[in-house]
Amino acid sequence: MKKILAAVLALIVALSLCAMAEEAVSYADYVAADLDSEVTITAYVQAHQSWWDGKVTIYAADQDGAYFLYEVPCSEEDAEKLVPGTKFTATGFKSEWSGEVELADISNFEILDDDTFVSEPVDVTDLLGKDELIEKMNQKVAFKGMTVEPSTIEGDENEYAFLFNWDGSGEEGNDLYFNVSKDGQTFTFTVESYLCGQDTDVYKAVEMLNVGDVIDLEGFLYWYNGANPHITAVTAAE
Amino acid sequence: MTRYNEELGMRNEELRMPGSNRAADSQRKKWKSKLCAAQFIPHSSFLIPHFRLCLVLVLAAICLTACHGRQGRSGFEVPAEFDAARTYEITFWAKNDTNKTQTDIYKKAIAGFEALYPNITVNMKLYTDYGRIYNDVITNIATNTTPNVCVTYPDHIATYLTGDNVVVPLDGLMDDARFGLGGSEVRFEGPTRGEIIPQFLDECAFSGATYALPYMRSTEALYVNKTYVEALGYELPDVVTWDFIWEVAEAATKKDADGVFAVNGQKVMIPFIYKSTDNMMIQMLRQLGAGYSTDSGEILILNDTTKDLLRQIAAHAKSGAFSTFKISSYPANFLNAGQCIFAVDSTAGATWMGSDAPLLDIAPENIVRFETAVRMVPQVDPEHPQMISQGPSVCVFNKEDPQEVLASWLFAQYLLTNDVQIAYAQTEGYVPVTQKAQGDASYLDYLNSDAGDALHYPVKLQAAKLLLDNTQNTFTTPVFNGSASLRDAAGALIESVTKSVRRKQTVDDAYLDKLFDDTASLYRLNQASGRSGMTSGGDLGPLPTGAKALLGSLLAAWVLLAAYAIAGRAKRK
Numbered sequence: 001m002k003k004i005l006a007a008v009l010a011l012i013v014a015l016s017l018c019a020m021a022e023e024a025v026s027y028a029d030y031v032a033a034d035l036d037s038e039v040t041i042t043a044y045v046q047a048h049q050s051w052w053d054g055k056v057t058i059y060a061a062d063q064d065g066a067y068f069l070y071e072v073p074c075s076e077e078d079a080e081k082l083v084p085g086t087k088f089t090a091t092g093f094k095s096e097w098s099g100e101v102e103l104a105d106i107s108n109f110e111i112l113d114d115d116t117f118v119s120e121p122v123d124v125t126d127l128l129g130k131d132e133l134i135e136k137m138n139q140k141v142a143f144k145g146m147t148v149e150p151s152t153i154e155g156d157e158n159e160y161a162f163l164f165n166w167d168g169s170g171e172e173g174n175d176l177y178f179n180v181s182k183d184g185q186t187f188t189f190t191v192e193s194y195l196c197g198q199d200t201d202v203y204k205a206v207e208m209l210n211v212g213d214v215i216d217l218e219g220f221l222y223w224y225n226g227a228n229p230h231i232t233a234v235t236a237a238e
Numbered sequence: 239m240t241r242y243n244e245e246l247g248m249r250n251e252e253l254r255m256p257g258s259n260r261a262a263d264s265q266r267k268k269w270k271s272k273l274c275a276a277q278f279i280p281h282s283s284f285l286i287p288h289f290r291l292c293l294v295l296v297l298a299a300i301c302l303t304a305c306h307g308r309q310g311r312s313g314f315e316v317p318a319e320f321d322a323a324r325t326y327e328i329t330f331w332a333k334n335d336t337n338k339t340q341t342d343i344y345k346k347a348i349a350g351f352e353a354l355y356p357n358i359t360v361n362m363k364l365y366t367d368y369g370r371i372y373n374d375v376i377t378n379i380a381t382n383t384t385p386n387v388c389v390t391y392p393d394h395i396a397t398y399l400t401g402d403n404v405v406v407p408l409d410g411l412m413d414d415a416r417f418g419l420g421g422s423e424v425r426f427e428g429p430t431r432g433e434i435i436p437q438f439l440d441e442c443a444f445s446g447a448t449y450a451l452p453y454m455r456s457t458e459a460l461y462v463n464k465t466y467v468e469a470l471g472y473e474l475p476d477v478v479t480w481d482f483i484w485e486v487a488e489a490a491t492k493k494d495a496d497g498v499f500a501v502n503g504q505k506v507m508i509p510f511i512y513k514s515t516d517n518m519m520i521q522m523l524r525q526l527g528a529g530y531s532t533d534s535g536e537i538l539i540l541n542d543t544t545k546d547l548l549r550q551i552a553a554h555a556k557s558g559a560f561s562t563f564k565i566s567s568y569p570a571n572f573l574n575a576g577q578c579i580f581a582v583d584s585t586a587g588a589t590w591m592g593s594d595a596p597l598l599d600i601a602p603e604n605i606v607r608f609e610t611a612v613r614m615v616p617q618v619d620p621e622h623p624q625m626i627s628q629g630p631s632v633c634v635f636n637k638e639d640p641q642e643v644l645a646s647w648l649f650a651q652y653l654l655t656n657d658v659q660i661a662y663a664q665t666e667g668y669v670p671v672t673q674k675a676q677g678d679a680s681y682l683d684y685l686n687s688d689a690g691d692a693l694h695y696p697v698k699l700q701a702a703k704l705l706l707d708n709t710q711n712t713f714t715t716p717v718f719n720g721s722a723s724l725r726d727a728a729g730a731l732i733e734s735v736t737k738s739v740r741r742k743q744t745v746d747d748a749y750l751d752k753l754f755d756d757t758a759s760l761y762r763l764n765q766a767s768g769r770s771g772m773t774s775g776g777d778l779g780p781l782p783t784g785a786k787a788l789l790g791s792l793l794a795a796w797v798l799l800a801a802y803a804i805a806g807r808a809k810r811k
Contacts, residue, residue: 097566169338170341171364174366225601
């Protein structure tokens with residue numbers, strides 16, 4: 001009788017856990033899900049912006065694709081646990097803001113301890129300026145052999161390798177903007193200060209750039225009415 | 239790229255594609271973040287840390303510390319003399335709209351001030367978000383490291399005041415014969431107290447004193463694609479009513495079988511987008527004579543009129559006629575792409591509005607040509623228009639050294655000189671806060687210019703004139719400790735119903751009752767009536783599936799255990 005009871009109890013608990021876990025959708029199903037629908041995903045933290053005001057914004061991925069979780073309610077202590085590779089499950093609404101598809105209004109976020117995963121950057125240099133680039137949205141991407149082009153400020157004849165804020169209105173610690181070119185096409189990249197602050201290697205590296213430098217870059221392919229990569233690494237081109 | 243939460247206009251830049259010039263977002267006021275922070279999450283399986291609660295606790299700790307153990311900072315008294323032999327280093331936390339011209343004006347103002355007062359050094363820290371300033375000030379109050387001068391909102395100052403003599407009441411300083419406004423020993427030609435627009439100065443007076451100087455003022459404007467309004471068969475009135483805007487917006491939602499909208503031939507059309515939904519709710523209630531709050535802080539917003547408005551808004555959101563910045567994006571982007579007909583945003587965002595806007599956030603090839611009209615925000619009664627007054631103010635923080643406070647006051651006062659006022663006002667659809675600047679010949683020339691260049695962008699000039707012509711029709715909401723939270727709640731109500739209908743949820747009486755309960759709890763609106771904001775008895779909604787399954791399994795386990803025990807006992811018998 002005891003064995004039967006134990007088996008029944010184990011079955012009940014297992015079924016309960018399955019009921020909780022089965023809500024998570026695959027990346028393909030996430031992509032296919034309607035906007036404004038509630039979805040649960042299981043993915044791995046790749047990076048996150050600085051915690052602020054009880055929230056943290058997460059760049060995430062699984063083996064099939066990438067996600068952007070906008071402002072996950074979270075304590076500062078819990079945010080510190082979100083190291084790259086950390087597995088989690090999250091429930092929120094699939095939303096789109098200025099072209100960026102994201103999981104917003106997160107109602108459930110739970111760290112899972114079973115395994116870890118860190119994605120490798122995908123080289124999208126050849127996709128720059130092409131419509132296919134959107135398929136890599138939110139992924140960790142790489143750009144190879146880009147040349148630093150001058151940035152200018154309205155009313156200022158000087159040329160700069162980078163600007164604090166898009167129009168040069170900022171100061172140390174603000175977002176960095178810099179232009180890079182490839183095959184005659186010029187693009188503006190960003191170091192998002194909430195992701196990579198002024199003490200990070202990438203922030204310092206961009207501040208050391210000179211016009212004409214040839215560099216390789218890595219970052220997350222954020223979207224704002226078009227591709228707006230958040231750069232996380234800059235090195236001299238190999 | 240970051241999405242800010244404040245009143246004015248700023249953008250980040252983005253990846254710039256060949257042949258395009260897509261300045262990516264960033265800033266501007268009531269940012270998307272605030273909504274998400276504010277969302278009540280009844281199905282959450284984990285507790286959401288409530289930052290505002292932390293702020294309150296920090297402030298409470300400050301108060302308690304002041305009462306028990308430590309002598310609180312004494313109130314400021316204007317010194318008899320300003321010790322010019324000493325040197326002072328003061329910090330100035332400045333808000334700009336990610337606008338290089340604005341930051342240059344701040345820098346020029348500091349240089350000009352330091353030239354007059356070589357013994358005072360002003361160190362500026364730039365912010366693009368009022369919320370960040372607010373949180374940083376709160377944090378620094380606890381460590382006595384507040385800035386000396388800070389650009390802020392009266393609602394925020396009201397929270398700072400829960401500390402112990404944290405913010406300097408300015409009445410004594412303003413009226414001081416030597417160092418006050420127009421004082422005999424002030425080394426620049428600033429305005430007298432009487433030359434500050436009285437209404438704007440009054441907005442900075444609360445809790446029995448004047449705690450700030452107005453710095454810039456703006457209001458909201460309705461930016462209209464007049465071409466599309468007329469294409470839909472309507473004539474744009476001088477004063478647009480809510481009824482008119484809803485009717486035209488609904489008419490603009492018509493599309494063909496392929497999903498192409500008739501009015502613009504595109505697959506995207508959000509006829510009416512509101513940038514700051516807190517202002518939307520506040521102005522609607524004011525225009526209807528409905529309750530928002532009393533001067534003393536009694537919360538009135540959760541009333542039947544609010545419910546009626548939310549039902550109305552939900553219906554138009556459901557049909558696709560209405561959306562918000564927090565849900566969709568900047569109204570200007572949709573307006574300029576021909577995907578929006580009515581965009582409400584600050585007059586301080588005017589330079590982003592229209593086919594020829596000097597500042598653009600979308601690719602040039604996506605811009606649609608149309609005639610841009612500027613109107614006051616929609617009204618209930620066109621004969622008696624009412625609109626919000628907003629814009630940055632500056633406050634001075636108290637310090638142990640009254641001489642340092644005096645040096646800070648002199649700098650704050652310098653920000654009201656004509657050079658600073660006129661230059662800054664021209665960067666956007668702001669207006670100067672002094673009659674001295676508003677009446678200055680150079681400012682009048684600017685306002686009346688038809689040059690049509692970026693500085694004299696017609697939409698911006700119309701926006702500024704809108705406020706100048708309607709200053710007497712502006713209002714502000716009562717300022718008290720908690721008024722900032724109430725403002726957030728006002729916007730969150732609209733955001734919530736709009737999101738809910740998009741998510742196929744039903745907005746009915748039960749929904750609204752629950753929304754009110756949730757909002758009261760989350761924003762601590764019930765504190766004034768003595769109820770604890772953290773222990774609302776409101777319905778938290780149905781349990782999530784996982785929790786139900788877990789509880790079910792526990793119940794089943796107990797039933798089995800009980801059955802087993804009973805069976806065992808029966809067997810023993």
